[in-house]
Every structure is written in C-alpha cells, then in structure tokens.
Amino acid sequence: xxxxxxxxxxxxxxxxxxxxxxxxxxxxxxxxxxxxxxxxxxxxxxxxxxxxxxxxxxxxxxxxxxxxxxxxxxxxxxxxxxxxxxxxxxxxxxxxxxxxxxxxxxxxxxxxxxxxxxxxxxxxxxxxxxxxxxxxxxxxxxxxxxxxxxxxxxxxxxxxxxxxxxxxxxxxxxxxxxxxxxxxxxxxxxxxxxxxxxxxxxxxxxxxxxxxxxxxxxxxxxxxxxxxxxxxxxxxxxxxxxxxxxxxxxxxxxxxxxxxxxxxxxxxxxxxxxxxxxxxxxxxxxxxxxxxxxxxxxxxxxxxxxxxxxxxxxxxxxxxxxxxxxxxxxxxxxxxxxxxxxxxxxxxxxxxxxxxxxxxxxxxxxxxxxxxxxxxxxxxxxxxxxxxxxxxxxxxxxxxxxxxxxxxxxxxxxxxxxxxxxxx
Numbered sequence: 001x002x003x004x005x006x007x008x009x010x011x012x013x014x015x016x017x018x019x020x021x022x023x024x025x026x027x028x029x030x031x032x033x034x035x036x037x038x039x040x041x042x043x044x045x046x047x048x049x050x051x052x053x054x055x056x057x058x059x060x061x062x063x064x065x066x067x068x069x070x071x072x073x074x075x076x077x078x079x080x081x082x083x084x085x086x087x088x089x090x091x092x093x094x095x096x097x098x099x100x101x102x103x104x105x106x107x108x109x110x111x112x113x114x115x116x117x118x119x120x121x122x123x124x125x126x127x128x129x130x131x132x133x134x135x136x137x138x139x140x141x142x143x144x145x146x147x148x149x150x151x152x153x154x155x156x157x158x159x160x161x162x163x164x165x166x167x168x169x170x171x172x173x174x175x176x177x178x179x180x181x182x183x184x185x186x187x188x189x190x191x192x193x194x195x196x197x198x199x200x201x202x203x204x205x206x207x208x209x210x211x212x213x214x215x216x217x218x219x220x221x222x223x224x225x226x227x228x229x230x231x232x233x234x235x236x237x238x239x240x241x242x243x244x245x246x247x248x249x250x251x252x253x254x255x256x257x258x259x260x261x262x263x264x265x266x267x268x269x270x271x272x273x274x275x276x277x278x279x280x281x282x283x284x285x286x287x288x289x290x291x292x293x294x295x296x297x298x299x300x301x302x303x304x305x306x307x308x309x310x311x312x313x314x315x316x317x318x319x320x321x322x323x324x325x326x327x328x329x330x331x332x333x334x335x336x337x338x339x340x341x342x343x344x345x346x347x348x349x350x351x352x353x354x355x356x357x358x359x360x361x362x363x364x365x366x367x368x369x370x371x372x373x374x375x376x377x378x379x380x381x382x383x384x385x386x387x388x389x390x391x392x393x394x395x396x397x398x399x400x401x402x403x404x405x406x407x408x409x410x411x412x413x414x415x416x417x418x419x420x421x422x423x424x
Contacts, residue, residue, distance in 0.1 A: 046412035047081045048073070048404060049128045051121075051145055052136025053103070054161060055086040056111040057298065060252055061324035062136060062161050064300070065197075065218055070097070072397045079412030080401075083128050085121075085141070087113035099124060115140040122147040132404045132413075134159055138187040146190050155407035158191030160213070161321055163204055185209045192407050195400070197322035198343035216400065217346060219393035220327040224300050227333035227384060230308025239292055244273050246372065249310040249334075251279035251303060251325050259316035264288050265361025266314075266368060274368070276314070279306060300328075308332040312371060318359040320344050331387035335379035337367050347391075352383040 050069070054062040066084060073082050081097070088100025101124055103113035115121055121144035125133060134157045135145035142158065149156035163184075172180075185208035188194045194213040196202040202215030236242060248267060252258050260281055267276040267290045275290055282293025297303040307313070313329035315338045320326075322343040326336055336353035338344040348355055356367035371379070405413035 044410070044412065045079050045081050046132070046404070046408070046410035047083070047128065047130045048132050048134065048413075049083045049085055049125060049130040050134045050136060051085040051125060051141040052161075053087050053113065053115055053139050053141050054137050055084065056113065061197075061218070061322065064324055066136070068219070068221060068393050069397055069400070072393055073401075076394075076397070077401060077413065077415055079416065083130075085124055085128070087115050087141075089113075099128070118144045118147065122151070126151055130154055131408045131410045132157065135191070136161060138184060142187065146187075149192075155192040157403065157407070158188050158194045160188060160194060160196045160201055160205060163201060163319060163321060181208055188213070193403055195403070197324075198346050200343045200346060201321045214403070216396060217343075217391070218322055218324050218327070219391050219396045220324065220331045220387050221300070221393065222331045222388050222391075225304045225307070225328045225331035225387070227308050227380070229301065229305040230310075230332065231305070232309050235306065235309030239275075239277070241275060246274050246312075247277055247310040248274060248312055248314045248337075248368065249277045249279065249307060249329070250281060250314050251297070251307070251329075252281050254281045257317055257319060259318070259359050261286065262316035262359050262361050262364055263314055264291055266316075266364040267291065269361060269365040270368060277306075277310060279303065304328070304332055307334060310334060311376065312337060312353075312368070314364075314368065315339070315344055316356075316359045316364055317344070318342050323347065327387055327391050330383035331391075333380040333384045335371055335376060335383055337364065337371050339364075347386075352379060352386055 050066055052062060052066075055066060056063070070082055070084070073080050084098045086098065086100060087103035089102065090100065091102050092100040101115060101121060103115040106112045106114050118140055121140055125144060125148035130152070132155055133145045133149055135142035136159050138158070145156050185205065188205055188210045194205055194210045195216050196205060196213055197216065197218050199215035199217070202213045205213035233243070235247070236245065241247065248263070250260070250263055254260065258281060260278065263276055264286055267274050268288060275292060277292050277294060279294045280296030282291075294306070297306065307329050311334070313326065313334045313336045315323060315326055315336065317323070318339040318341040320342040326338065326344055326347055329336060330347070330352060336348045338348045338353065338355055339359045340355035340357055345355060354367045354371045356364045401413040405411060
C-alpha cells in the first residue's frame with residue numbers, strides 16, 4: 001500500500017513543536033516544498049532511522065541484523081544516510097551514525113536497558129529528520145517512533161522480532177497470552193508496514209489482525225561465518241576434550257524461552273561421548289558434568305571459529321521468531337538439530353539436519369542420535385551450501401529498501417541506478 005499522511009499529523013506537529021526540535025541549519029532550496037515532493041527529488045540523500053531497545057552489548061540476532069544492514073547500506077546505497085537510535089548508559093552521539101539515549105539497565109537483563117520516556121525518545125527521533133523510521137520493538141522506542149512519524153508525516157515500519165503473546169504465556173502464564181497478543185497486534189496495526197523475520201511470525205501477526213504483515217527471513221554473513229575458521233583439534237584442546245567427543249553447541253542468551261533445560265536433559269540422557277557447549281548461555285542452565293559454559297563472544301569471527309570447530313548445533317526453542325544463530329552455524333558447516341515448530345523449522349529440514357517433534361529432553365536426545373547416525377560431513381556441506389545460496393543479506397536488504405522506497409517515495413533507497421534512470 002502506498003504511504004499516505006497520518007490523520008494525526010497536524011495536531012502532533014502543533015502539540016510537540018516539531019520545528020523547535022529540528023536542528024538549526026540554513027534553509028534548503030526545497031524549503032516550503034511539500035514533503036512528498038522533496039522526498040521524490042532525484043539525488044537527494046534519504047534518511048533512514050532504526051530504533052529499538054533490543055540493541056545491547058550482548059544481544060544477538062537483532063544487533064547482528066542492524067549492523068549488517070548498516071554495512072550493506074554503506075556499500076550499496078550511498079545515497080542513504082543511516083542512523084541508529086538505541087539505549088545506552090548515557091546520552092551520546094558517536095559521530096558515526098549511532099545515537100544513544102540514557103536508559104536504566106534491566107535487572108537480570110543481560111545488558112539490556114529499558115527506556116521509559118516516550119516524549120524524549122520521540123524528540124530525539126525527530127531531530128534526525130528521517131524519511132523512514134524502522135522500529136524494532138513495540139516498547140518505548142516503537143511507540144515513540146509512531147509518534148515521531150505522526151509529527152513529521154513520514155512512514156514508520158515495524159519490524160517484529162518477538163512474539164509477545166507467546167513470551168507472556170511462558171513467563172507469566174497461559175492466561176496472559178490473549179490480552180498481551182491483542183495489545184501486540186494493536187501496536188503493529190499502527191505501523192505503515194509490519195515486517196517479520198520469518199513466515200511463522202508474520203503468520204502470527206496476520207492471525208492477530210495485522211493483515212499486511214510481510215515475512216522476510218534474515219540473511220547471514222557467509223564470509224565471516226565459514227567452515228575454514230574452525231580448528232577442531234585446537235578447540236578440543238582448549239576445552240579439555242578428545243577427538244572422540246561429540247560437541248553439541250548452542251550460542252545465545254540465557255533466557256527461559258531458549259529451553260536450555262531441554263538441551264541439558266538431552267545430553268545427560270545421551271551420556272558419553274556427547275558434550276554440550278553453551279556460548280553466552282551458561283548462566284541459564286543447571287550445572288552438569290556434560291555441560292561446558294563459555295563466555296559470550298562479541299566478536300563474530302571469534303564466535304565463527306568456535307562454531308566451526310564443533311560437530312552440530314542444537315536449538316530447542318519451539319517458538320523462536322527466526323534464529324539467526326542457526327543460519328550462522330549452518331554457514332560454518334554445522335548440521336542442526338532443532339524443533340519442528342517456530343522460525344527454525346523454516347531454515348532446517350532433513351537435508352541439513354533433524355527436527356525433533358517436540359521440545360522435550362527424551363525426544364531431543366533421539367533426534368541428536370538420529371543426526372549422528374547419518375553422514376555428518378555431507379549434512380555439513382549441505383548446510384553451508386544452503387546458507388550460501390538461500391540466505392545472503394543482499395536479497396533481504398534489497399527487499400527492505402524497496403519497501404522503504406514504496407512508502408516514502410525516496411528513490412535513493414533503490415540505489416544509484418534507479419536514481420540515474422529517474423533523472424533522465
């Protein structure tokens with residue numbers, strides 16, 4: 001659907017004093033021109049602002065997605081100016097397109113921070129003078145993005161990285177799923193376009209009433225995550241293991257929804273020679289002689305080196321929105337054991353691994369045994385090939401920038417060739 005000005009824009013402008021919030025600068029030749037005409041002018045840089053509270057020092061998929069987008073835009077869309085607005089320990093601007101707004105750390109939040117001031121967040125977004133805003137959560141940043149979009153008369157894309165209803169059921173109780181899902185859907189219906197990292201989450205949004213939600217599976221950096229980075233012998237020496245050990249690896253947050261207890265239960269049922277290596281998630285699992293905990297790896301190349309030295313990747317979350325780490329493991333040449341539910345089931349099948357029928361220790365242990373009964377080398381090669389051929393970042397970001405261009409009318413989102421063609 002083509003973007004149209006929001007009905008609340010005039011009152012929002014009056015209420016929040018948008019002109020006062022914009023940085024002082026000399027009037028441009030376009031001053032006074034209608035906003036849609038300005039955005040459509042060939043050659044004018046387009047401004048994209050991404051905002052989310054899910055960008056933290058130890059965060060995984062969302063941070064990796066935003067960093068990959070930033071790098072891709074710099075290389076492929078030189079006419080797009082990209083800014084990240086995220087929580088931090090203080091208000092700051094790093095001079096390279098990242099704006100931090102103070103937010104208090106979440107207790108036991110593994111580095112995440114919880115912004116509370118929608119108005120101040122909205123004001124900071126407005127100061128960036130975006131053509132498009134992408135909100136990566138339905139919390140304070142997402143709600144502030146909607147207000148900023150109203151105030152400026154620009155489109156706001158809502159990228160849904162989390163199924164809030166399912167999380168509420170897990171952490172609060174099943175009674176909470178329906179009311180939370182209703183609120184979740186009500187927020188995403190306000191965005192000019194809802195996007196999800198899997199068809200699974202897009203389907204959940206559609207079921208909840210967000211009818212135009214788009215499923216856009218994410219990509220992976222196949223150069224960083226590569227089998228050649230692995231050194232099996234060195235990793236085993238580092239972990240105090242021998243060549244006979246079968247290393248099952250999981251990397252992620254120590255969160256309840258990751259179902260780490262299922263992984264520990266499964267490896268204990270299997271016994272020797274299986275070992276479970278938890279990267280960054282050790283605090284969320286019970287102690288076991290067959291579990292080795294390793295610190296969070298902030299450097300993607302260091303993470304890739306560890307993954308590529310293991311035997312298989314295991315992921316027991318049956319409600320995973322997408323599971324970017326699964327693709328990263330596949331790119332490193334690892335077969336995967338997952339669950340036949342959620343976003344992981346969109347990336348994994350019998351050609352690259354095994355899907356357990358349920359997220360239960362016994363069932364998962366059987367799936368692991370079934371995997372190792374097959375040709376592991378062939379599965380690993382197939383996993384790598386799938387990551388290379390189906391999950392590059394370029395198709396993902398081409399589709400996203402097409403969405404930005406359709407909503408905003410800014411041709412810079414389509415690249416130099418499109419801008420040049422439009423100017424002739």
